[in-house]
Amino acid sequence: MPDPGVPTTLRLEEHDEGVVVLTLDRPDRSNAMTVTMFEELEQTSRVLDRREGLRVVVLTGAGKAFCAGYDLADAERLPELGALGMLDLQEHAARALAAVRGLRVPVIAAVNGAAAGGGLSLALAADIRIGSSRARFKASFVTIGLSAGDLGTSWLLPRLIGPAAASEFVYTGRTMEAREAERNGLLNRVVDADELLPAAFELAGQIRRNSPGGVQLSKRALHANMEIGSYAAALELENRGQALLTRTADMAEALEAFRTGRDPVFGGS
Template identity: 70%
Template sequence: MKLPDRSFATITVTEAAPGVALVTLDRPERYNAMTDQMFVELERVALDLDQVDDLRVVVLTGAGSAFCAGYDLADADRLADLGAIGMLDQQERGARALLAVRAIRVPVVAAVNGPAAGGGLALALQADIRLASPEAKFNAAFVKIGLTAGDLGTSWLLTRLVGPAVASEICFTGRMVHAEEAFRIGLVNSVSEPDKLLGDALDLADRIVANSPGGVQLSKRALHANMEIGSYAAAIELENRGQALLTRSTDMPEALAAFKEKRRPVFKGE
């Protein structure tokens, strides 16, 4: 897999395994807090990775002891001085970055290695799957600073993960949700043993990579689309089209042949 040849100031991108890109927020001295530059770079990383033909999984994590502490308070002082249009531009810059992460065509696994606060929670929510370390903790404490939890997709995604009542309580109080509770309420898929988080994320990525690339990508497309479709009939129609399309690929005949021959299939995603 050939990754885009770019360097970034706030993010590193490496190949963790064949087909697996590891994206690391890299401002550990600031707990990987978000800045305008990080938003621009995160969008660029996501768009670049989406053009890598043999990309199969993206693992997203943070350097050091935090996943992402939200918007950098060192930059926040100037927000009150922005006009309405300037603030809207600022907000949309962040929203574009997180939407680009969510829209990557392959599964995104968030390895939440520490605090994910505010915009950091919103970023974790963009992933298809979230794994947490015991040190992970989450909050949406916007109300504590006079802002709304309707930020960067949080109000839409959190509600669908944990239900409206639990999401309301978390957002209205601004309290912290620690790793074990996050697992219990469905905010994360699992909590790893100490120092095992990245290994667990890469093991999960390996299990995804073992499957048909087209099958995985169209599964993601169907799951995302059907969170927004308002009727069962429309969901079935979308699913039917995906299945019909995939029967025209080389991967399905290969999977059937491998099953009959009692061997592991060799998928090409063609």
């Protein structure tokens, strides 16, 4: 019997100080999602969010795929569920992806292969996406009788690639290859397969060199201002964040480093 405290569908590894790699670890099933994976994604994200010194999370998949979406072997039981049972399962999955997106630190998705259905949704939940040349995306919902209004896809996708491109992509259920995804803004950039994790780690290192509080409140502001439609409300949020950060030791350290011509050493306080 596996230890309930140890994930069975995920793998956590420390890459560098403050940088953690979260790997979906069901390579024999193309890292397809199950109820257990949803539980473990939510729980692991909550634990990571409380980890002192965490600076960046790199999210990727084991083997050749990023995530093939909901495991169709598990999906066979879905028609047996009543409306409330299905709603409970859907909300369970949504909480898991919301927990990933809600991590206080940046999440970099290193998309190593296919990201379909819920796997696409998970990639969208990251702050930044770097793709291998083997990465490909498929909004497969409509091909199995479901809606692209799933796990945040209908909200995040149009904001990344625009409403018209999102509509064409989800209504056809077609596959979007890596280079098209880069052109459309779904991927920040595409690299060779063997350069994917090194590129993600290099980016994580660039982020890690900056003020932890500054990065975290920047993420909070970017997320919050996607939720509101008022310039005045955005300014109010930004003003509070900047006022808070000027009270930190890291801000004083940055000013002193600038004055003396050296690189700052941030402590996260």
